[in-house]
Amino acid sequence: MAVTLDAPRFKHKVAVIGSGNWGTTVAKLVAENTREHPDLFEEDVQMWVFEENVVIASDSPHYDPAVGDAPQKLTSVINTHHENVKYLPKIRLPSNVVANPSLLDTVKDTSILIFNLPHEFIGSVCKQIRGHILPSARGISCIKGVTVTEDKVELICDYISETLGIYCGALSGANIANEIANELWCETTIAYNTPPCDRRTEIGAAATNGGQDQQHRDSRGAVSKVQLTPLSRDYPPIDHAELRKLFDRPYFTVSMVSDVVGVSLAGALKNIVALACGFIEGHGWNMTAKTAVMRRGMLETIQFCQEFFPETIQEMTFWESAGWSDMIVSCTSARNWRCSKLAVERGVSVYEVERTELNGQKLQGISTTKEVMSFLRGRGVENKYPLFKAVEGIVDGTFKVENIPVLFRH
Amino acid sequence: MAVTLDAPRFKHKVAVIGSGNWGTTVAKLVAENTREHPDLFEEDVQMWVFEENVVIASDSPHYDPAVGDAPQKLTSVINTHHENVKYLPKIRLPSNVVANPSLLDTVKDTSILIFNLPHEFIGSVCKQIRGHILPSARGISCIKGVTVTEDKVELICDYISETLGIYCGALSGANIANEIANELWCETTIAYNTPPCDRRTEIGAAATNGGQDQQHRDSRGAVSKVQLTPLSRDYPPIDHAELRKLFDRPYFTVSMVSDVVGVSLAGALKNIVALACGFIEGHGWNMTAKTAVMRRGMLETIQFCQEFFPETIQEMTFWESAGWSDMIVSCTSARNWRCSKLAVERGVSVYEVERTELNGQKLQGISTTKEVMSFLRGRGVENKYPLFKAVEGIVDGTFKVENIPVLFRH
Known part of the structure; x- marks a missing residue:
């Protein structure tokens, strides 16, 4: 059933969860794109920073004699100087990357969550934000790796998906953060198997059906236990074209595929x-x-x-x-x-x-x-x-x- | 029709046409294998050498004061010292590699012809040996490359095949001659689409049919113009297993495929x-x-x-x-x-x-x-x-x- 959609009322709010070398690099390129596509995305990109104190060296352009060697909060250094002096030094970040020390505030009302932090922290982060995110949010995991036990192989994005009840794809490629931060060209792959309820022809129908997507074949091809909440038609649809607009840069060529596994x-x-x-x-x-x-x-x-x-x-x-x-x-x-x-x-x-x-x-x-x-x-x-x-x-x-x-x- | 084969009367005689860096390396490894499989192959491997004069340096272990700086024939140096001093120096060749300055003598009675010389010489070599080889000989080309003109793409092995009226496969891989000569491990690919008339179950039948294979789908999948003479049952069959025995060494792992193109x-x-x-x-x-x-x-x-x-x-x-x-x-x-x-x-x-x-x-x-x-x-x-x-x-x-x-x- 094709339904004419009302114009979306909201733009997507994007957040990057993680602010290491790779997380900050992804925040930079995504923030460049939210500026270029104001029809789709809110300009500001929240970046969750595990707060710590840093000392600015006296030979740094950000050194302030009034502050001297006193420790400063990393978030305020990033938001003041637009540089992650600790994890991605010497790279100017767009001013719309907003470092945020509060995980819950970072994810509040966010419709696109980008997970980019070390493998070992993902469990704790997901547990903290569960119940505090938009039910119709969608995720992209930049964390490589899977959890393999004697019993099963679990993809990171499936773990995120099941823990948070949202759909989550994966970004992976021959990528070296510092090179991309310096805008040296490379390419990457985003795997995203657009859930049926999010497909353009379905959004209106699903929304008028008013309910949750009954079943979604998740990235493993099995019928997922996750009951997805369809994207609200208050937001633009998210599929391969939109994700490319969010991640693709002249120095970072994105290929979209559906094979998350x-x-x-x-x-x-x-x-x-x-x-x-x-x-x-x-x-x-x-x-x-x-x-x-x-x-x-x-x-x-x-x-x-x-x-x-x-x-x-x-x-x-x-x-x-x-x-x-x-x-x-x-x-x-x-x-x-x-x-x-x-x-x-x-x-x-x-x-x-x-x-x-x-x-x-x-x-x-x-x-x-x-x-x-x-x-x-x-x-x-x-x-x-x-x-x-x-x-x-x-x-x-x-x-x-x-x-x-x-x-x-x- | 399955036919019990008589025991072959002859072993395959193997020759390498070409004696550069790569040709000599292939002659070395093939000669090691003919020694290891005396049931299939004659021990001696003829290697055609474009004759030239060489001077042995006085610090070489092959220097002979009685000869001094006088030029010597490359073939006689190879056959005396078992080293191709000009194109593969410092590598000891098995004594059953026999350097031969005569192209026609090299290919006489040879049932397996290995082509390993620069692309630009293949035309002249094929014209010289046409009519002087066993009609049931089979070839392997170690020459990379194809001849592309505005009209068509011609594979080297198809050119050999059509010029000589024999079937010819191709050897190609991530191979560096000097490394292989020094027995540093690597692997290669041999593409050989065993002609139907050479298949084990067919040899007896074809031989009793007494005739030429009517049609062979050549490496291009087209019905070839080449009228193949079936392998004589005086020789062991040649298929993937035999070719592997001829080329595979502990330091040179061969994978067999059929896709010559x-x-x-x-x-x-x-x-x-x-x-x-x-x-x-x-x-x-x-x-x-x-x-x-x-x-x-x-x-x-x-x-x-x-x-x-x-x-x-x-x-x-x-x-x-x-x-x-x-x-x-x-x-x-x-x-x-x-x-x-x-x-x-x-x-x-x-x-x-x-x-x-x-x-x-x-x-x-x-x-x-x-x-x-x-x-x-x-x-x-x-x-x-x-x-x-x-x-x-x-x-x-x-x-x-x-x-x-x-x-x-x-």
């Missing part, structure tokens, strides 16, 4: 492959050997997705920036790769490198490897994933790097 | 993308931008294959070493990439770099770009390939590198 899993499993590539290069093999391992790693990634999420996976997803491009960058310059390479070069375990090089931080690749292998073992299919299994073996000291080529023999 | 075109078109990546990096963009260009280049490659060879292309081919792996290596370290990067860094044309850096050699990527664009223009579809077109424009000075991201805007 593929994008999320590619972003997580590539960390296992990055460890493998570091081992390979640490052992003295070159680019040709590394590409062989990347290729096998990508094939095991696709196999994993197809084995456990057969309903929704689209093979073309792996051709996106969130697929091959992110794999290549992660296996060439990222932390998992660097640490595993160092481990082999030094003849120590990757745990030892984690301890000595990461200031107490943990290597994502190790926990992903462990979790994924435990999940596969729980299903008795670990031998179908020889590269993933070998990475676990190398991490644990039960498999030798020099035997990786043997995995590929016929 | 995809493997050949991926090996050729990647040179256009490598130029694009050099331009991108020369301009100051990093790995993230490069992966975006590689990805778009791969998508245009696949589109090209599907548009012009829809019958035979298998998308999985591009996941092979001859696909993504070769693309990554070519866009990271190969000559096209290096020269186009230098051109932008120096603010000169890539022709200028070709002239000053390559000692009279030509950049394959430039001719491939020109030929492919001329072919596309002849069909009026050049605008469906914006990246390829942009590379041509940058080469000719009519498109600016900094506008590459604009190609990807929506």
Whole structure:
């Protein structure tokens, strides 16, 4: 039933939850776009900042002799000087990025929530804001990774979706925050499977039906437990075109896809492959050997997705920036790769490198490897994933790097 | 009709036509395998050497004071010292690699011909050996590239096939000859679409039918003009298993596929993308931008294959070493990439770099770009390939590198 829509009364209010290096970068580019599209978005973008005190160095252009070395609140420094001096220094933020120390105030009346904070904080944040957000809000998670236990694989965006009762997509790609903050061109992938109740032809109908969307096939293709509240027709619809307007910049090209599972899993499993590539290069093999391992790693990634999420996976997803491009960058310059390479070069375990090089931080690749292998073992299919299994073996000291080529023999 | 085969009377005689860096490397690994599989192959591998004189330096272990600085024939140096001192120095060849200065003697009674010489010599070599080879010989081309004119795209292996009246497959991958010669592990792809008359169940039947295979769908999926002579049952059959035994080494993992077109075109078109990546990096963009260009280049490659060879292309081919792996290596370290990067860094044309850096050699990527664009223009579809077109424009000075991201805007 096609219904002529009334003109929306409200614009979307956008908030970024998180203000690290990547969160601040995304706040910057989104705020540039809310200014360019005043028909769709409110200009101000709230950015939730976990408040802390900072001291402005005397050689900083933001140094104020009247304040001197006295600690200042990070939010007020950001709102005064339009720079996140702690997590994204030397990058001028648009003045419509508004640092907000209150999580609940940040999300109040917000219709588009962008989650961009470390994996380990997402549980606590979701619990705090549950019941305090618009029921028809929509989310985009910029957090890579999935939670894998022996029992199940849970996507971050599904966790957000189920905890908050809203639909949530994912942004992932071959992206390095500092480069994007400096407006060096790259591209990214946004996976968003527009809920049926939000589709343009449906909004009016659903709204006149007055109710909640009865069932939505969520990103996993299963019928979700989440009862979605349709987008109010007081707001412009949100689909691929609007999301592109919110995220795409001349220096940040967005491709839209619908396969949230593929994008999320590619972003997580590539960390296992990055460890493998570091081992390979640490052992003295070159680019040709590394590409062989990347290729096998990508094939095991696709196999994993197809084995456990057969309903929704689209093979073309792996051709996106969130697929091959992110794999290549992660296996060439990222932390998992660097640490595993160092481990082999030094003849120590990757745990030892984690301890000595990461200031107490943990290597994502190790926990992903462990979790994924435990999940596969729980299903008795670990031998179908020889590269993933070998990475676990190398991490644990039960498999030798020099035997990786043997995995590929016929 | 299943027929019990008599035991073969002959073993396959293998020859490598070409003895450069890559040809000698392939002769080495093939000769290691003929020794390991004496049931299938004659031990000696003939390697055709374009005869020339070499002088052995006095600090070489092969220096003979009795000979001194007198020029010696390259073939006799190879056969005496088991080293190709000119094109693959410091690599010990198995003694069953036999350098042969006579092209016709090299191919005499040879049932497996491996073509491994520069693109520009293949025409003359094929004309010389036509009529002098076993009619039931089979070929593998290690020569990357295709011949594209305004009218058609011709694969090297189809050219060999049609000129000699034999079936010919292709070997291609992320391979660097010196690394393989030093037994640093990598992998490769062999595309071989076993002709129906050679299939195990058919050999006896075809042989008893006594005749030529009436029609063979060649690598292009078209019914070939080539009238194949079936493999004689005096020889073991040749299919994927035997070819793997001939090429696969512990340091050189072979994947077998049937898509000769995809493997050949991926090996050729990647040179256009490598130029694009050099331009991108020369301009100051990093790995993230490069992966975006590689990805778009791969998508245009696949589109090209599907548009012009829809019958035979298998998308999985591009996941092979001859696909993504070769693309990554070519866009990271190969000559096209290096020269186009230098051109932008120096603010000169890539022709200028070709002239000053390559000692009279030509950049394959430039001719491939020109030929492919001329072919596309002849069909009026050049605008469906914006990246390829942009590379041509940058080469000719009519498109600016900094506008590459604009190609990807929506």
